[in-house]
Amino acid sequence: MTTDATTDSSTDSAPERYQPRAIERRWQARWEQDDLYRTPDHVEGKQNRYHLTMFPYPSGDLHVGHWFAMAPSDTLARYFRMRGWNVLFPMGFDAFGLPAENAAFKGGMHPKDWTDANIVRMRGQLKAMGATFDWSREVNTSLPEYYRWTQWWFVQLFKQGLAYRKHAAANWCPVDNTTLANEQVVDGCCERCGAVVEQREMEQWFFRITKYAEELLHNEDLDWPEHVKLMQRNWIGRSEGAEVAFALEHPTADGTDEVRVFTTRPDTLHGVTFMVLAPEHPLVDAITTTEHADEVLAYKDRAAHATEIERLSTEREKVGVFTGAYCINHLTGDRVPIWIADYVLASYGTGAVMAVPAHDERDFAFATKYGLPIKVVIAPPDWDGQPLEAAWHDEGTLIASKQFDRMSNVEAKSAIAGYLAEQGWGGPTVNYRLRDWLISRQRYWGAPIPMINCPDDGLVPVPEDQLPVMLPYDVEFRPTGQSPLSLSEEFVNTTCPQCGKAARRETDTMDTFMCSSWYYMRYPDAHNDEQPFSRAAADAWLPVDQYTGGSEHATMHLLYARFFYTVARDLGLVPEGEPFTRYFSQGQILGPDGRRMSKSRGNVVAPDDQVEKWGADCFRAYLMFLGPWDQGGPYDVDSIVGVSRWLNRVWTVVTNPPALVEDAAGARDLRRLAHTTLAKVTEDIEEKRFNTAIAAMMELTNAMQRLRDEGHADAAAWTETVDLLTLMLAPPCPHVAEELWERAGHAYSVHQQSWPEYDPALTVRDTVDIAVQVNGKVRDRISIAPSADEATARAAAEASPRVADHLVGKQVVRVVFVPERLLNIVVR
RNA sequence: GCCGGGGUGGCGAAAUGGCAGACGCAGCGGGCUUAAACCCCGCAGCCGCAAGGCGUGAGGGUUCGACCCCCUCCCCCGGCACCA
Numbered sequence: 001m002t003t004d005a006t007t008d009s010s011t012d013s014a015p016e017r018y019q020p021r022a023i024e025r026r027w028q029a030r031w032e033q034d035d036l037y038r039t040p041d042h043v044e045g046k047q048n049r050y051h052l053t054m055f056p057y058p059s060g061d062l063h064v065g066h067w068f069a070m071a072p073s074d075t076l077a078r079y080f081r082m083r084g085w086n087v088l089f090p091m092g093f094d095a096f097g098l099p100a101e102n103a104a105f106k107g108g109m110h111p112k113d114w115t116d117a118n119i120v121r122m123r124g125q126l127k128a129m130g131a132t133f134d135w136s137r138e139v140n141t142s143l144p145e146y147y148r149w150t151q152w153w154f155v156q157l158f159k160q161g162l163a164y165r166k167h168a169a170a171n172w173c174p175v176d177n178t179t180l181a182n183e184q185v186v187d188g189c190c191e192r193c194g195a196v197v198e199q200r201e202m203e204q205w206f207f208r209i210t211k212y213a214e215e216l217l218h219n220e221d222l223d224w225p226e227h228v229k230l231m232q233r234n235w236i237g238r239s240e241g242a243e244v245a246f247a248l249e250h251p252t253a254d255g256t257d258e259v260r261v262f263t264t265r266p267d268t269l270h271g272v273t274f275m276v277l278a279p280e281h282p283l284v285d286a287i288t289t290t291e292h293a294d295e296v297l298a299y300k301d302r303a304a305h306a307t308e309i310e311r312l313s314t315e316r317e318k319v320g321v322f323t324g325a326y327c328i329n330h331l332t333g334d335r336v337p338i339w340i341a342d343y344v345l346a347s348y349g350t351g352a353v354m355a356v357p358a359h360d361e362r363d364f365a366f367a368t369k370y371g372l373p374i375k376v377v378i379a380p381p382d383w384d385g386q387p388l389e390a391a392w393h394d395e396g397t398l399i400a401s402k403q404f405d406r407m408s409n410v411e412a413k414s415a416i417a418g419y420l421a422e423q424g425w426g427g428p429t430v431n432y433r434l435r436d437w438l439i440s441r442q443r444y445w446g447a448p449i450p451m452i453n454c455p456d457d458g459l460v461p462v463p464e465d466q467l468p469v470m471l472p473y474d475v476e477f478r479p480t481g482q483s484p485l486s487l488s489e490e491f492v493n494t495t496c497p498q499c500g501k502a503a504r505r506e507t508d509t510m511d512t513f514m515c516s517s518w519y520y521m522r523y524p525d526a527h528n529d530e531q532p533f534s535r536a537a538a539d540a541w542l543p544v545d546q547y548t549g550g551s552e553h554a555t556m557h558l559l560y561a562r563f564f565y566t567v568a569r570d571l572g573l574v575p576e577g578e579p580f581t582r583y584f585s586q587g588q589i590l591g592p593d594g595r596r597m598s599k600s601r602g603n604v605v606a607p608d609d610q611v612e613k614w615g616a617d618c619f620r621a622y623l624m625f626l627g628p629w630d631q632g633g634p635y636d637v638d639s640i641v642g643v644s645r646w647l648n649r650v651w652t653v654v655t656n657p658p659a660l661v662e663d664a665a666g667a668r669d670l671r672r673l674a675h676t677t678l679a680k681v682t683e684d685i686e687e688k689r690f691n692t693a694i695a696a697m698m699e700l701t702n703a704m705q706r707l708r709d710e711g712h713a714d715a716a717a718w719t720e721t722v723d724l725l726t727l728m729l730a731p732p733c734p735h736v737a738e739e740l741w742e743r744a745g746h747a748y749s750v751h752q753q754s755w756p757e758y759d760p761a762l763t764v765r766d767t768v769d770i771a772v773q774v775n776g777k778v779r780d781r782i783s784i785a786p787s788a789d790e791a792t793a794r795a796a797a798e799a800s801p802r803v804a805d806h807l808v809g810k811q812v813v814r815v816v817f818v819p820e821r822l823l824n825i826v827v828r
Numbered sequence: 829g830c831c832g833g834g835g836u837g838g839c840g841a842a843a844u845g846g847c848a849g850a851c852g853c854a855g856c857g858g859g860c861u862u863a864a865a866c867c868c869c870g871c872a873g874c875c876g877c878a879a880g881g882c883g884u885g886a887g888g889g890u891u892c893g894a895c896c897c898c899c900u901c902c903c904c905c906g907g908c909a910c911c912a
Contacts, residue, residue: 017866226832227831227832227833227906227907230831230832230907231831231832231906231907231908234830234831234832234907234908235907235908237908237911239911239912241912261912262911262912263912264911264912265912276912313910316910318910341910342910343910343912344910344911344912345910345911345912347911348911348912349911349912352912353911353912354912355912356912360912361910362910362912363912431911431912432911433908433911551906551907552906554907555907555908625840625841625851625852626840626841626852627840627841628841630833631833631834633840633841634839634840636839636840636853638839638853638854639839639840639852639853639854640853641852641853642851642852642853643852645852645866645867646851646852648866648867649867652867691840691841691842691851692841692842692850692851694851694852695841695842695850695851695852696850696851697851698851698852699850699851702851705868709868709869769847770846770847771846771847772847773846773847773892773893775892775893776891776892776893777893778847781847813892814892815892816846816892816893818846821846821847822846822847822893824846824892824893825892826892826893
């Protein structure tokens with residue numbers, strides 16, 4: 001460590017200043033040299049505990065948001081390590097993805113080189129944080145040694161029938177030139193770039209996540225924030241109802257003789273007056289009559305060109321066209337006209353709905369516009385038989401429904417659904433809003449889908465011993481909408497693994513969410529080149545005991561990861577249960593102006609500058625101190641100085657203590673405060689309330705400062721307090737804690753010490769101040785023994801003139817006494 | 829529209845039925861210093877000279893007592909939204 005030219009270091013009496021950066025560099029080097037944070041799979045006498053914070057995308061620079069997510073997470077991992085657990089806290093990089101290509105395209109740098117350079121830079125920045133990451137387990141999803149196993153996963157899913165190829169309308173981002181999963185479309189726009197998403201018909205790979213919809217829905221028992229679990233449940237969107245077959249009046253040329261619909265209202269089946277198919281419904285062309293063909297064609301064309309935003313708008317007037325065809329309602333024998341309209345979604349249910357205008361607002365609007373009949377089958381109370389002015393969707397009693405008349409509509413739901421099943425016309429069913437996960441991307445920087453298309457054998461997976469399918473370096477990766485890999489003859493041309501004949505490789509790459517769906521399973525066995533990870537490693541570490549990260553991933557990463565874990569479990573790769581036992585979502589750190597940090601707003605706070613100026617310990621502590629972790633908040637450039645002052649004060653009181661003497665009374669007071677603080681800090685860290693934990697440590701420090709001003713303190717109590725403070729400081733501020741620990745003459749390292757236990761006996765007070773109220777208003781405060789009873793407290797209270805004044809001439813009607821809190825005298 | 833989370837000094841916040849504003853920023857006064865910075869001490873919700881009164885988005889309720897529980901409403905943030 002170098003001493004700089006500050007004048008005070010030359011004099012004997014002047015205290016040594018706290019120099020955070022020098023201390024931090026010194027200890028980071030030492031920890032790395034000693035491999036202090038390498039985590040073995042098993043440690044005698046310790047239980048394993050897996051802590052994880054979401055790994056970053058290597059965009060180039062670690063920003064304040066990363067620190068805000070990771071520093072408290074590291075504090076937690078350090079705390080549990082001190083509690084005696086063998087804590088795994090790994091780090092890596094989610095290194096595939098679009099920004100590498102876009103940046104590469106702009107800067108003329110190859111995506112791999114750009115990504116690798118960013119990782120080097122960010123690894124250095126992460127190390128500056130002083131976190132307890134076990135770098136020996138680092139993963140980089142863009143390396144063949146990793147994506148080989150991502151491809152292996154794809155093959156397993158394919159073999160399980162969970163990966164399939166389908167020609168379907170897909171979300172297409174015209175700016176990024178690739179398809180997007182449903183989850184990546186926000187308000188009809190690309191989640192990443194904001195461009196308006198289009199629909200494009202193409203061959204795409206999907207994962208059958210919907211097979212697990214019911215299982216994924218059941219997340220009640222997870223120790224996760226309720227709002228995140230709710231977001232997942234809403235996203236999956238279970239709805240109970242019935243599937244109903246309607247007979248086509250004229251079967252189609254290929255023999256189809258019915259249309260099936262999904263409805264949550266089988267109770268209104270007798271009120272169906274028309275039917276609406278999605279414009280993309282496969283039956284549309286076959287049933288459309290010649291005289292309506294032109295109109296239908298024109299409408300389909302218009303619907304196909306509407307953007308997602310237009311189609312999603314609930315305000316847009318509902319328009320459609322008649323196909324000329326009819327079907328028959330089995331229950332009533334009614335002849336029902338079939339229309340098409342784009343408010344019916346091809347991708348939900350059966351892509352067709354039965355319309356009951358009397359009891360559904362959308363159908364009501366549609367019927368009114370086109371003069372279609374409105375038939376009431378649930379009578380609103382006091383209904384006079386006149387036409388309805390609006391759809392009635394509340395509960396009621398069935399009418400005009402044959403044998404179901406006079407039944408409550410709630411009963412009728414199951415009664416009619418059951419009757420349909422008996423008659424072979426459908427029956428009760430459950431539908432989910434969740435769609436299968438579209439995973440193919442027409443971009444370069446991702447893991448190639450390990451499939452081969454053979455003219456004879458069809459789609460054949462690349463044999464596992466031939467993985468990875470290497471992503472070629474020399475490829476024209478300019479985004480054109482055509483998969484870049486398809487332009488490389490060398491990549492595309494191969495032979496069929498089954499018949500050996502010439503065949504072509506799949507040229508799409510995988511959605512990067514696939515890489516992050518299993519990375520937490522890789523850390524336990526990060527360098528295994530025989531399998532993605534061993535069962536032994538999985539048993540040692542999985543599931544993750546504490547996961548932390550932003551809740552923006554609620555319906556993407558967190559759902560996909562649960563899906564993957566379910567598959568892994570079914571394959572016998574991992575223990576039973578869920579991937580993340582506990583999950584905590586931190587809030588978002590905002591710019592000093594209270595808005596999201598972004599370069600265009602010019603409100604970005606650069607963490608490197610802050611670390612250089614204040615030190616990593618101070619920056620970590622500031623981020624934890626600014627408010628509740630799950631709430632986030634603005635980064636206030638001015639108030640970090642308060643945390644810096646605190647650490648300086650800690651430094652001063654510890655390195656330059658008052659005269660150490662014997663003082664029994666002072667010792668009791670100091671110990672009481674030290675142990676009360678320890679109790680509070682322990683509880684707060686367990687509850688992830690870092691802001692109040694730090695506030696408590698500040699209070700303790702302030703009290704020590706007062707003793708220092710007084711000039712003397714009890715030697716034993718002082719030393720004990722210094723040690724406790726240093727140990728409490730170790731998780732949030734690891735460097736200064738290590739330095740002070742060493743200066744106190746203790747053995748290296750503070751990070752291998754046990755978390756101290758507080759002594760409840762030492763926290764007991766001799767007297768407590770309680771509030772005295774008269775009619776609920778505080779009139780005075782009195783000091784009494786904590787054990788004092790009501791009579792004692794009341795006597796003391798009445799002795800106070802400030803209280804007595806309010807009792808004069810009044811009659812006491814009630815006295816409420818809360819020990820150690822207050823006394824309330826109710827008078828009249 | 830539906831579902832969550834929130835609204836407390838000039839600012840970040842604390843208190844989950846019991847002394848509202850701990851801790852910190854900014855502010856004011858003082859000390860140290862040739863001076864500045866650092867550092868240290870003190871003051872500080874609002875009105876008021878004071879006694880006292882008022883005060884946790886607004887209004888109502890329950891209670892001896894409400895930031896906290898209940899009802900109605902307003903505003904901010906997040907999610908979902910033609911899912912039949």
